[in-house]
Amino acid sequence: MATDINKITEEISWHDITEGCIVNYGGSAELFKTGEWRVNTPVFIEEKCKQCLLCIPVCPDSSIPVKDYKRADFDLDHCKGCGICEKACPFGAIEMKKGEK
Amino acid sequence: MSIRERLSGNEAIAIAMRQINPDVMPAFPITPSTEIPQYFSSYVANGLVDTAFIPVESEHSAMSAAIGAEAAGARTLTATSSAGLAFMWEVLYNAASDRLPLALALVNRALSGPININCDHSDSMGARDAGWIQIYSENNQEAYDNFVQAYRIAEHASVRLPIMICQDGFITSHAVENIELLEDKEVKDFVGEYNPESYLLNSEQPMALGAYATPGYYTEAKKAQLEALKNAKLVALDVAKEYAKLSGREYGLFENYKLDDADYAMVIIGSSAGTAKDAIDILREEGKKVGLLKIRLFRPFPAEEIAEALKNAKVIACMDRTESYNGNCGPLGAEIRSALFNAKLAPEVINYVYGLGGRDVTVDSLTSVFEDMIEIDKTKNVGEKYRYLSLRD
Numbered sequence: 055m056a057t058d059i060n061k062i063t064e065e066i067s068w069h070d071i072t073e074g075c076i077v078n079y080g081g082s083a084e085l086f087k088t089g090e091w092r093v094n095t096p097v098f099i100e101e102k103c104k105q106c107l108l109c110i111p112v113c114p115d116s117s118i119p120v121k122d123y124k125r126a127d128f129d130l131d132h133c134k135g136c137g138i139c140e141k142a143c144p145f146g147a148i149e150m151k152k153g154e155k
Numbered sequence: 156m157s158i159r160e161r162l163s164g165n166e167a168i169a170i171a172m173r174q175i176n177p178d179v180m181p182a183f184p185i186t187p188s189t190e191i192p193q194y195f196s197s198y199v200a201n202g203l204v205d206t207a208f209i210p211v212e213s214e215h216s217a218m219s220a221a222i223g224a225e226a227a228g229a230r231t232l233t234a235t236s237s238a239g240l241a242f243m244w245e246v247l248y249n250a251a252s253d254r255l256p257l258a259l260a261l262v263n264r265a266l267s268g269p270i271n272i273n274c275d276h277s278d279s280m281g282a283r284d285a286g287w288i289q290i291y292s293e294n295n296q297e298a299y300d301n302f303v304q305a306y307r308i309a310e311h312a313s314v315r316l317p318i319m320i321c322q323d324g325f326i327t328s329h330a331v332e333n334i335e336l337l338e339d340k341e342v343k344d345f346v347g348e349y350n351p352e353s354y355l356l357n358s359e360q361p362m363a364l365g366a367y368a369t370p371g372y373y374t375e376a377k378k379a380q381l382e383a384l385k386n387a388k389l390v391a392l393d394v395a396k397e398y399a400k401l402s403g404r405e406y407g408l409f410e411n412y413k414l415d416d417a418d419y420a421m422v423i424i425g426s427s428a429g430t431a432k433d434a435i436d437i438l439r440e441e442g443k444k445v446g447l448l449k450i451r452l453f454r455p456f457p458a459e460e461i462a463e464a465l466k467n468a469k470v471i472a473c474m475d476r477t478e479s480y481n482g483n484c485g486p487l488g489a490e491i492r493s494a495l496f497n498a499k500l501a502p503e504v505i506n507y508v509y510g511l512g513g514r515d516v517t518v519d520s521l522t523s524v525f526e527d528m529i530e531i532d533k534t535k536n537v538g539e540k541y542r543y544l545s546l547r548d
Contacts, residue, residue: 056360057353064371069379074254075376076353080361123219145440 059085069073087131088115095133098127102147109139111149157335157402158540164292164327168234168260168297168320169194173204174342175306177258178229178349181209181220183239186272187324191234214319218243218250222399225255226364228354230306232257236324237264240278241540244285250317251286252380253365256309257317259287260302263326263425263476273513274324277477280486286380288387289454293410293466295332295427298322300404301451303337306346307394313386322428324514336404344363376521391452408457410449411464414438417446419528420468422461422491424450424476427509427516432523447527457488462498463489470503470528474544476510484541503528503537509544520545 057078061070072078105124117133119126140148162170169191172180180199182192192208199208207229211217217233224231235243240261251255261279265271272475280287288308292298301320309318322328334357334526337345353362368376388408394404412432414420423431428449438445448464465471473492475485488506495504507524512515 064369066375068375068382071372071375071379073353073379073383074252075362075366075372076253077363077366078360080362082363124289145313 058095069151084132087132089117089129089133090154092130092133092135094137094150094152095155096128096133096135096137096139097149097151099147104145104147106144108142108144112138112142113136118147157337160336161335162295162334163190163329163331164295164298164322165190165262165329166194167295168302168322169198170336171299171302171342172232172260173198174337174339175230175346176204176343177206177232177233179207179209179221179223179224179231180233181211181217181231182233182451183214183217183287184236185214185236185239187264187328188234188236188239188260189258190328191262211339214239214242215246216397218246221257222246222250222255223251223503224331225257226253226354227356228351228548230349230460232259234260234262236262237266237272237278241266241284244282247282247285247287247317249365252376254315255281255317255385256306256315256382258302258305258309258318259319261319261321262324262328263321269512272324273510274326274426275333275476275511275513275545276321279319279321280475280477280479282319283454283486286316286384287454288314288316288391289453290318290320290385290452291424291450292320292322293426293449294327294329295330295521296323296334297406298327299334300337300398300402300406303342303345304391304394304398304406306349306396308387308391310388311348311386312352314383314390316380316383318386321425326426333403335402336369341401345398352400376533388452388455390526406451408452408460409464410447410451412447412449414446414448414464416444416467418444418467418532419472419525420446420465420470421472421474421476421524422448422450422487424487425454427474427476429460430516430518431498431521434518434525438522438525445524445528450487456494458494460499461491462494462500465495465502466498466500470496470505470532472524472528473504473506474524475506478508478511482541484504488541503531504540505531505537506541508542514544514545
Protein backbone atom coordinates (compact mmCIF):
# COMPACT_ATOMS: atom_id res chain seq x y z
CA MET A 55 0.00 0.00 0.00
CA ALA A 56 1.37 3.43 -0.93
CA THR A 57 2.47 5.60 1.98
CA ASP A 58 0.58 8.87 2.43
CA ILE A 59 3.64 11.06 2.31
CA ASN A 60 1.82 14.10 3.71
CA LYS A 61 1.30 12.27 6.99
CA ILE A 62 5.04 11.76 7.51
CA THR A 63 6.02 14.83 9.47
CA GLU A 64 8.05 15.45 12.61
CA GLU A 65 4.73 15.58 14.50
CA ILE A 66 3.96 11.90 13.78
CA SER A 67 3.22 9.61 16.76
CA TRP A 68 4.94 6.25 17.20
CA HIS A 69 1.66 4.51 16.38
CA ASP A 70 1.55 6.10 12.93
CA ILE A 71 5.20 5.98 11.91
CA THR A 72 5.63 3.55 8.99
CA GLU A 73 6.92 0.06 9.81
CA GLY A 74 10.72 0.18 9.70
CA CYS A 75 10.47 3.80 8.47
CA ILE A 76 9.84 2.49 4.95
CA VAL A 77 8.34 4.87 2.42
CA ASN A 78 6.17 3.18 -0.18
CA TYR A 79 6.38 5.99 -2.68
CA GLY A 80 8.52 6.41 -5.81
CA GLY A 81 10.72 9.50 -6.14
CA SER A 82 9.81 10.80 -2.71
CA ALA A 83 13.19 12.56 -2.33
CA GLU A 84 11.82 15.36 -4.54
CA LEU A 85 9.17 16.11 -1.91
CA PHE A 86 11.84 16.62 0.74
CA LYS A 87 12.64 20.35 0.53
CA THR A 88 16.37 20.20 1.19
CA GLY A 89 16.74 23.77 -0.12
CA GLU A 90 16.21 25.00 3.42
CA TRP A 91 19.78 23.90 4.19
CA ARG A 92 21.09 26.51 1.70
CA VAL A 93 23.72 28.99 2.88
CA ASN A 94 24.27 31.06 -0.30
CA THR A 95 21.76 31.56 -3.12
CA PRO A 96 22.40 31.62 -6.89
CA VAL A 97 20.79 34.38 -8.94
CA PHE A 98 19.98 33.68 -12.60
CA ILE A 99 20.69 36.71 -14.84
CA GLU A 100 18.65 35.71 -17.88
CA GLU A 101 19.83 38.48 -20.26
CA LYS A 102 23.47 37.26 -19.94
CA CYS A 103 22.59 33.58 -20.45
CA LYS A 104 23.42 32.03 -23.88
CA GLN A 105 21.67 28.73 -23.01
CA CYS A 106 24.91 26.78 -23.38
CA LEU A 107 23.62 24.54 -20.52
CA LEU A 108 27.12 23.98 -19.07
CA CYS A 109 25.62 24.64 -15.62
CA ILE A 110 23.20 21.70 -15.90
CA PRO A 111 25.50 18.65 -15.58
CA VAL A 112 27.61 20.19 -12.79
CA CYS A 113 24.69 20.82 -10.43
CA PRO A 114 24.94 18.10 -7.72
CA ASP A 115 21.26 18.49 -6.78
CA SER A 116 19.62 18.67 -10.24
CA SER A 117 18.29 22.06 -9.19
CA ILE A 118 18.36 23.77 -12.61
CA PRO A 119 15.18 22.82 -14.50
CA VAL A 120 15.51 22.37 -18.27
CA LYS A 121 12.58 22.53 -20.66
CA ASP A 122 12.72 22.48 -24.47
CA TYR A 123 16.55 22.60 -24.35
CA LYS A 124 16.48 25.81 -22.32
CA ARG A 125 17.25 26.28 -18.68
CA ALA A 126 14.80 28.07 -16.40
CA ASP A 127 15.31 29.78 -13.05
CA PHE A 128 16.73 27.80 -10.11
CA ASP A 129 14.73 25.23 -8.15
CA LEU A 130 15.38 26.76 -4.74
CA ASP A 131 13.42 23.98 -2.99
CA HIS A 132 16.45 21.75 -3.58
CA CYS A 133 19.44 24.04 -4.36
CA LYS A 134 22.04 24.04 -1.50
CA GLY A 135 23.91 27.07 -2.86
CA CYS A 136 27.23 25.30 -3.48
CA GLY A 137 28.16 27.78 -6.25
CA ILE A 138 29.57 25.25 -8.73
CA CYS A 139 27.21 26.57 -11.43
CA GLU A 140 28.59 30.09 -10.95
CA LYS A 141 32.14 28.78 -11.58
CA ALA A 142 30.98 26.78 -14.62
CA CYS A 143 29.13 29.65 -16.32
CA PRO A 144 31.36 31.28 -19.03
CA PHE A 145 29.08 34.32 -19.35
CA GLY A 146 28.63 35.57 -15.79
CA ALA A 147 24.93 34.72 -15.95
CA ILE A 148 24.95 33.28 -12.42
CA GLU A 149 25.87 35.27 -9.34
CA MET A 150 26.03 33.94 -5.81
CA LYS A 151 24.27 36.04 -3.22
CA LYS A 152 25.07 35.74 0.50
CA GLY A 153 22.27 34.18 2.52
CA GLU A 154 19.60 31.56 2.00
CA LYS A 155 17.12 33.68 0.03
CA MET B 156 4.49 -39.19 10.84
CA SER B 157 7.73 -38.22 12.59
CA ILE B 158 11.12 -39.50 11.46
CA ARG B 159 13.48 -40.92 14.10
CA GLU B 160 17.09 -39.98 13.46
CA ARG B 161 20.46 -39.54 15.13
CA LEU B 162 21.86 -36.09 14.37
CA SER B 163 24.15 -33.39 15.67
CA GLY B 164 22.66 -29.96 16.37
CA ASN B 165 24.28 -28.55 13.25
CA GLU B 166 22.85 -31.35 11.09
CA ALA B 167 19.44 -30.82 12.67
CA ILE B 168 19.51 -27.10 11.84
CA ALA B 169 20.69 -27.81 8.28
CA ILE B 170 17.80 -30.26 7.80
CA ALA B 171 15.32 -27.71 9.16
CA MET B 172 16.74 -25.22 6.65
CA ARG B 173 16.37 -27.73 3.81
CA GLN B 174 12.77 -28.40 4.79
CA ILE B 175 12.05 -24.65 4.94
CA ASN B 176 13.70 -24.26 1.49
CA PRO B 177 14.54 -20.55 1.82
CA ASP B 178 15.14 -18.25 -1.14
CA VAL B 179 18.62 -17.01 -0.21
CA MET B 180 21.45 -18.06 2.13
CA PRO B 181 24.53 -15.86 2.32
CA ALA B 182 27.07 -17.41 4.72
CA PHE B 183 30.68 -17.35 5.82
CA PRO B 184 32.21 -20.28 7.75
CA ILE B 185 33.29 -20.04 11.38
CA THR B 186 33.75 -22.73 14.02
CA PRO B 187 31.51 -24.28 15.37
CA SER B 188 28.72 -23.24 12.97
CA THR B 189 30.66 -24.03 9.76
CA GLU B 190 28.87 -27.34 9.23
CA ILE B 191 25.49 -25.61 8.81
CA PRO B 192 26.34 -23.79 5.55
CA GLN B 193 28.53 -26.77 4.59
CA TYR B 194 25.63 -29.26 4.79
CA PHE B 195 23.28 -26.71 3.25
CA SER B 196 25.55 -25.98 0.28
CA SER B 197 25.53 -29.72 -0.50
CA TYR B 198 21.71 -29.58 -0.58
CA VAL B 199 22.00 -26.66 -3.00
CA ALA B 200 24.54 -28.54 -5.15
CA ASN B 201 22.38 -31.67 -5.17
CA GLY B 202 19.26 -29.73 -6.16
CA LEU B 203 17.34 -30.54 -2.96
CA VAL B 204 16.51 -26.86 -2.40
CA ASP B 205 15.80 -23.85 -4.62
CA THR B 206 18.01 -21.54 -2.59
CA ALA B 207 20.53 -19.06 -3.98
CA PHE B 208 23.64 -19.73 -1.86
CA ILE B 209 26.00 -16.73 -1.70
CA PRO B 210 29.53 -17.56 -0.47
CA VAL B 211 30.38 -14.09 0.83
CA GLU B 212 33.81 -12.82 1.93
CA SER B 213 32.95 -12.06 5.57
CA GLU B 214 30.20 -12.17 8.18
CA HIS B 215 29.60 -8.44 7.81
CA SER B 216 28.91 -9.20 4.15
CA ALA B 217 26.81 -12.25 5.06
CA MET B 218 24.47 -10.17 7.21
CA SER B 219 24.49 -7.28 4.73
CA ALA B 220 23.59 -9.63 1.87
CA ALA B 221 20.91 -11.22 4.06
CA ILE B 222 19.43 -7.78 4.74
CA GLY B 223 19.50 -6.93 1.02
CA ALA B 224 17.90 -10.24 0.03
CA GLU B 225 15.22 -10.06 2.70
CA ALA B 226 14.45 -6.45 1.76
CA ALA B 227 14.14 -7.54 -1.87
CA GLY B 228 11.39 -9.92 -0.76
CA ALA B 229 13.32 -13.19 -0.39
CA ARG B 230 13.06 -15.46 2.64
CA THR B 231 16.65 -15.41 3.87
CA LEU B 232 18.75 -17.10 6.53
CA THR B 233 22.35 -17.47 7.59
CA ALA B 234 24.44 -19.06 10.34
CA THR B 235 27.39 -17.94 12.42
CA SER B 236 29.23 -18.05 15.76
CA SER B 237 31.32 -15.89 18.06
CA ALA B 238 33.54 -13.40 16.20
CA GLY B 239 31.34 -13.92 13.14
CA LEU B 240 28.37 -12.51 15.04
CA ALA B 241 30.57 -9.74 16.40
CA PHE B 242 31.55 -8.86 12.83
CA MET B 243 27.83 -8.67 11.94
CA TRP B 244 27.18 -6.31 14.85
CA GLU B 245 26.79 -3.06 12.93
CA VAL B 246 24.21 -4.44 10.53
CA LEU B 247 22.32 -6.60 13.04
CA TYR B 248 20.72 -3.36 14.19
CA ASN B 249 19.71 -2.47 10.61
CA ALA B 250 18.07 -5.86 10.09
CA ALA B 251 15.91 -5.12 13.13
CA SER B 252 15.19 -1.43 12.51
CA ASP B 253 14.33 -2.18 8.85
CA ARG B 254 11.92 -4.82 10.23
CA LEU B 255 13.31 -7.68 8.16
CA PRO B 256 12.26 -11.13 9.41
CA LEU B 257 15.40 -13.03 8.46
CA ALA B 258 16.60 -15.99 10.50
CA LEU B 259 20.05 -16.60 11.96
CA ALA B 260 21.20 -19.96 13.30
CA LEU B 261 23.65 -19.00 16.01
CA VAL B 262 25.98 -21.61 17.43
CA ASN B 263 27.15 -20.05 20.69
CA ARG B 264 30.90 -19.73 21.11
CA ALA B 265 33.07 -17.54 23.31
CA LEU B 266 34.28 -14.21 22.01
CA SER B 267 37.99 -13.47 22.05
CA GLY B 268 40.04 -12.97 24.07
CA PRO B 269 41.79 -15.02 25.09
CA ILE B 270 40.99 -16.69 21.79
CA ASN B 271 38.80 -19.72 22.36
CA ILE B 272 36.56 -21.80 20.11
CA ASN B 273 34.33 -23.40 22.75
CA CYS B 274 30.91 -22.69 24.13
CA ASP B 275 29.76 -19.76 26.12
CA HIS B 276 27.08 -17.14 25.51
CA SER B 277 29.22 -14.02 25.19
CA ASP B 278 28.44 -13.73 21.45
CA SER B 279 24.63 -13.70 21.60
CA MET B 280 24.51 -11.91 24.96
CA GLY B 281 26.57 -9.13 23.42
CA ALA B 282 23.97 -8.87 20.64
CA ARG B 283 21.02 -8.99 23.02
CA ASP B 284 20.14 -5.33 22.57
CA ALA B 285 20.27 -5.34 18.75
CA GLY B 286 16.49 -5.65 18.49
CA TRP B 287 16.42 -9.31 17.40
CA ILE B 288 14.18 -12.00 18.80
CA GLN B 289 16.43 -14.47 20.65
CA ILE B 290 15.46 -18.07 21.36
CA TYR B 291 17.78 -20.53 23.10
CA SER B 292 17.81 -24.32 22.75
CA GLU B 293 18.82 -27.02 25.24
CA ASN B 294 19.59 -29.79 22.74
CA ASN B 295 19.47 -30.76 19.07
CA GLN B 296 15.72 -31.47 19.21
CA GLU B 297 15.00 -28.01 20.55
CA ALA B 298 17.37 -26.39 18.05
CA TYR B 299 15.45 -28.11 15.24
CA ASP B 300 12.00 -27.37 16.67
CA ASN B 301 12.87 -23.74 17.38
CA PHE B 302 14.24 -23.23 13.89
CA VAL B 303 11.12 -24.69 12.27
CA GLN B 304 9.05 -22.24 14.34
CA ALA B 305 11.36 -19.26 13.69
CA TYR B 306 9.82 -17.75 10.55
CA ARG B 307 6.27 -18.08 11.86
CA ILE B 308 7.24 -15.81 14.76
CA ALA B 309 9.54 -13.45 12.85
CA GLU B 310 7.27 -12.96 9.81
CA HIS B 311 4.06 -12.46 11.80
CA ALA B 312 2.40 -9.18 10.73
CA SER B 313 2.49 -7.81 14.30
CA VAL B 314 6.22 -8.60 14.66
CA ARG B 315 8.31 -8.58 11.42
CA LEU B 316 11.69 -8.71 13.12
CA PRO B 317 14.80 -10.83 12.65
CA ILE B 318 15.18 -13.93 14.80
CA MET B 319 18.22 -15.65 16.25
CA ILE B 320 17.92 -19.34 17.16
CA CYS B 321 20.78 -20.20 19.51
CA GLN B 322 22.33 -23.52 20.45
CA ASP B 323 25.48 -24.30 22.43
CA GLY B 324 28.65 -24.69 20.39
CA PHE B 325 30.07 -28.26 20.26
CA ILE B 326 27.98 -29.41 23.23
CA THR B 327 24.81 -29.27 21.12
CA SER B 328 26.13 -28.46 17.66
CA HIS B 329 28.48 -31.44 17.41
CA ALA B 330 27.08 -34.03 19.83
CA VAL B 331 24.97 -36.64 18.03
CA GLU B 332 21.73 -37.42 19.82
CA ASN B 333 18.39 -39.01 19.03
CA ILE B 334 15.97 -36.66 17.37
CA GLU B 335 12.49 -36.71 15.86
CA LEU B 336 12.12 -34.82 12.60
CA LEU B 337 8.93 -33.76 10.90
CA GLU B 338 8.14 -34.83 7.35
CA ASP B 339 9.31 -32.34 4.70
CA LYS B 340 5.73 -31.58 3.71
CA GLU B 341 4.68 -30.98 7.32
CA VAL B 342 7.42 -28.37 7.73
CA LYS B 343 6.60 -26.79 4.36
CA ASP B 344 2.92 -26.48 5.26
CA PHE B 345 3.66 -25.25 8.79
CA VAL B 346 6.10 -22.55 7.68
CA GLY B 347 4.05 -21.56 4.61
CA GLU B 348 4.89 -19.22 1.74
CA TYR B 349 6.54 -15.87 2.42
CA ASN B 350 4.43 -13.03 1.05
CA PRO B 351 5.88 -9.73 2.28
CA GLU B 352 3.66 -6.66 2.09
CA SER B 353 6.46 -4.30 1.03
CA TYR B 354 9.58 -5.43 -0.81
CA LEU B 355 12.14 -3.77 -3.04
CA LEU B 356 11.57 -5.97 -6.10
CA ASN B 357 7.89 -5.05 -6.27
CA SER B 358 7.73 -3.08 -9.54
CA GLU B 359 4.12 -2.08 -8.80
CA GLN B 360 5.08 -0.14 -5.69
CA PRO B 361 8.45 1.61 -5.49
CA MET B 362 9.74 1.97 -1.93
CA ALA B 363 12.51 3.55 0.09
CA LEU B 364 14.12 1.45 2.83
CA GLY B 365 16.64 2.33 5.52
CA ALA B 366 15.66 5.98 5.61
CA TYR B 367 17.59 8.47 7.71
CA ALA B 368 15.59 9.33 10.82
CA THR B 369 16.19 12.82 12.16
CA PRO B 370 15.81 13.52 15.91
CA GLY B 371 12.18 14.29 15.07
CA TYR B 372 11.54 10.64 14.07
CA TYR B 373 14.18 8.49 15.78
CA THR B 374 12.50 8.13 19.19
CA GLU B 375 9.13 7.24 17.65
CA ALA B 376 10.84 4.71 15.35
CA LYS B 377 12.51 3.05 18.36
CA LYS B 378 9.26 2.85 20.33
CA ALA B 379 7.38 1.34 17.38
CA GLN B 380 10.16 -1.25 16.99
CA LEU B 381 10.01 -2.09 20.70
CA GLU B 382 6.26 -2.71 20.57
CA ALA B 383 6.75 -5.06 17.61
CA LEU B 384 9.40 -6.97 19.58
CA LYS B 385 7.09 -7.23 22.60
CA ASN B 386 4.40 -8.68 20.30
CA ALA B 387 6.76 -11.59 19.61
CA LYS B 388 5.98 -12.98 23.08
CA LEU B 389 2.34 -13.82 22.35
CA VAL B 390 3.09 -14.85 18.79
CA ALA B 391 5.79 -17.27 20.04
CA LEU B 392 3.21 -18.87 22.35
CA ASP B 393 0.59 -19.16 19.59
CA VAL B 394 3.11 -20.67 17.19
CA ALA B 395 4.28 -23.09 19.90
CA LYS B 396 0.69 -24.24 20.47
CA GLU B 397 0.24 -24.97 16.78
CA TYR B 398 3.63 -26.68 16.68
CA ALA B 399 2.68 -28.87 19.64
CA LYS B 400 -0.36 -30.15 17.70
CA LEU B 401 1.90 -31.04 14.79
CA SER B 402 4.88 -32.47 16.66
CA GLY B 403 3.62 -33.43 20.10
CA ARG B 404 6.41 -31.34 21.62
CA GLU B 405 5.39 -28.38 23.76
CA TYR B 406 7.25 -25.10 24.12
CA GLY B 407 6.59 -22.01 26.20
CA LEU B 408 8.41 -18.75 26.90
CA PHE B 409 10.52 -20.78 29.32
CA GLU B 410 10.47 -24.28 30.81
CA ASN B 411 9.81 -25.04 34.46
CA TYR B 412 11.35 -28.19 35.88
CA LYS B 413 10.12 -29.19 39.35
CA LEU B 414 9.81 -25.48 40.07
CA ASP B 415 6.28 -25.16 41.52
CA ASP B 416 7.18 -26.08 45.11
CA ALA B 417 10.90 -25.35 44.87
CA ASP B 418 12.50 -23.24 47.61
CA TYR B 419 15.76 -23.15 45.65
CA ALA B 420 15.50 -22.22 41.99
CA MET B 421 18.14 -22.14 39.31
CA VAL B 422 17.66 -20.01 36.18
CA ILE B 423 19.76 -21.20 33.27
CA ILE B 424 20.06 -20.96 29.49
CA GLY B 425 21.05 -23.64 26.98
CA SER B 426 22.51 -27.12 27.21
CA SER B 427 23.43 -26.93 30.90
CA ALA B 428 19.71 -27.11 31.67
CA GLY B 429 19.90 -30.84 30.93
CA THR B 430 22.75 -31.24 33.41
CA ALA B 431 20.80 -29.19 35.97
CA LYS B 432 17.77 -31.49 35.58
CA ASP B 433 19.96 -34.49 36.45
CA ALA B 434 21.29 -32.65 39.53
CA ILE B 435 17.72 -31.79 40.54
CA ASP B 436 16.53 -35.39 40.17
CA ILE B 437 19.26 -36.57 42.53
CA LEU B 438 18.64 -33.79 45.07
CA ARG B 439 14.86 -34.34 44.93
CA GLU B 440 15.43 -37.99 45.87
CA GLU B 441 17.19 -36.65 48.96
CA GLY B 442 14.09 -34.55 49.68
CA LYS B 443 15.64 -31.21 48.70
CA LYS B 444 13.12 -28.79 47.22
CA VAL B 445 15.06 -27.69 44.18
CA GLY B 446 13.87 -26.66 40.73
CA LEU B 447 14.79 -25.06 37.45
CA LEU B 448 13.62 -22.34 35.12
CA LYS B 449 15.14 -22.70 31.67
CA ILE B 450 14.98 -19.61 29.47
CA ARG B 451 13.73 -20.18 25.93
CA LEU B 452 12.71 -16.67 24.82
CA PHE B 453 15.34 -14.18 26.00
CA ARG B 454 14.36 -11.33 23.65
CA PRO B 455 11.77 -10.06 24.25
CA PHE B 456 12.30 -10.89 27.93
CA PRO B 457 9.14 -12.32 29.57
CA ALA B 458 9.80 -10.52 32.86
CA GLU B 459 6.30 -10.68 34.44
CA GLU B 460 5.84 -14.35 33.61
CA ILE B 461 9.26 -15.26 35.00
CA ALA B 462 8.71 -13.27 38.20
CA GLU B 463 5.39 -15.09 38.66
CA ALA B 464 7.07 -18.48 38.13
CA LEU B 465 9.78 -17.64 40.67
CA LYS B 466 7.53 -16.04 43.29
CA ASN B 467 7.75 -18.94 45.79
CA ALA B 468 11.51 -19.40 45.66
CA LYS B 469 13.53 -18.44 48.74
CA VAL B 470 16.89 -18.40 47.00
CA ILE B 471 17.52 -18.07 43.29
CA ALA B 472 20.73 -18.78 41.39
CA CYS B 473 21.03 -16.99 38.04
CA MET B 474 23.50 -18.74 35.81
CA ASP B 475 25.32 -16.52 33.34
CA ARG B 476 27.51 -18.19 30.72
CA THR B 477 29.28 -14.92 29.98
CA GLU B 478 31.23 -12.23 31.80
CA SER B 479 29.60 -8.83 31.56
CA TYR B 480 32.52 -6.85 33.02
CA ASN B 481 30.52 -4.62 35.29
CA GLY B 482 31.49 -6.28 38.58
CA ASN B 483 27.83 -6.48 39.62
CA CYS B 484 25.96 -9.06 37.57
CA GLY B 485 25.70 -10.92 34.27
CA PRO B 486 22.99 -10.19 31.68
CA LEU B 487 20.64 -12.92 32.91
CA GLY B 488 21.23 -11.92 36.54
CA ALA B 489 20.37 -8.31 35.69
CA GLU B 490 17.15 -9.28 33.88
CA ILE B 491 15.98 -11.64 36.64
CA ARG B 492 16.76 -9.21 39.49
CA SER B 493 14.99 -6.42 37.63
CA ALA B 494 11.96 -8.64 36.94
CA LEU B 495 11.76 -9.67 40.62
CA PHE B 496 12.22 -6.10 41.87
CA ASN B 497 9.42 -4.79 39.63
CA ALA B 498 7.16 -7.58 40.93
CA LYS B 499 8.07 -6.52 44.51
CA LEU B 500 9.67 -9.89 45.20
CA ALA B 501 12.81 -10.01 47.29
CA PRO B 502 14.34 -13.50 47.43
CA GLU B 503 18.10 -13.85 47.77
CA VAL B 504 19.54 -13.84 44.25
CA ILE B 505 23.03 -15.16 43.64
CA ASN B 506 24.51 -14.65 40.21
CA TYR B 507 27.01 -17.26 38.99
CA VAL B 508 29.34 -16.99 36.04
CA TYR B 509 29.90 -20.52 34.75
CA GLY B 510 30.98 -22.56 31.74
CA LEU B 511 33.11 -19.83 30.17
CA GLY B 512 34.99 -20.79 27.01
CA GLY B 513 33.83 -24.40 27.20
CA ARG B 514 34.60 -24.98 30.90
CA ASP B 515 32.86 -28.27 31.81
CA VAL B 516 29.48 -27.97 33.47
CA THR B 517 28.81 -31.14 35.44
CA VAL B 518 26.11 -32.58 37.66
CA ASP B 519 28.55 -32.08 40.55
CA SER B 520 29.24 -28.43 39.74
CA LEU B 521 25.55 -27.57 39.42
CA THR B 522 24.74 -29.62 42.54
CA SER B 523 27.19 -27.38 44.40
CA VAL B 524 25.09 -24.37 43.33
CA PHE B 525 21.96 -25.90 44.88
CA GLU B 526 23.96 -26.75 48.00
CA ASP B 527 25.14 -23.12 48.17
CA MET B 528 21.51 -21.96 47.99
CA ILE B 529 20.42 -24.35 50.76
CA GLU B 530 23.34 -23.18 52.92
CA ILE B 531 22.50 -19.51 52.33
CA ASP B 532 18.92 -20.14 53.40
CA LYS B 533 20.05 -22.03 56.50
CA THR B 534 22.75 -19.62 57.69
CA LYS B 535 21.32 -16.38 56.23
CA ASN B 536 24.89 -15.65 55.32
CA VAL B 537 24.68 -14.71 51.64
CA GLY B 538 28.31 -13.91 50.92
CA GLU B 539 29.44 -12.78 47.49
CA LYS B 540 26.38 -12.25 45.24
CA TYR B 541 28.33 -12.31 42.00
CA ARG B 542 30.58 -15.31 41.88
CA TYR B 543 32.39 -17.73 39.59
CA LEU B 544 31.58 -21.45 39.47
CA SER B 545 34.34 -24.06 39.04
CA LEU B 546 37.07 -21.45 39.44
CA ARG B 547 40.47 -22.63 40.69
CA ASP B 548 41.16 -20.36 43.63
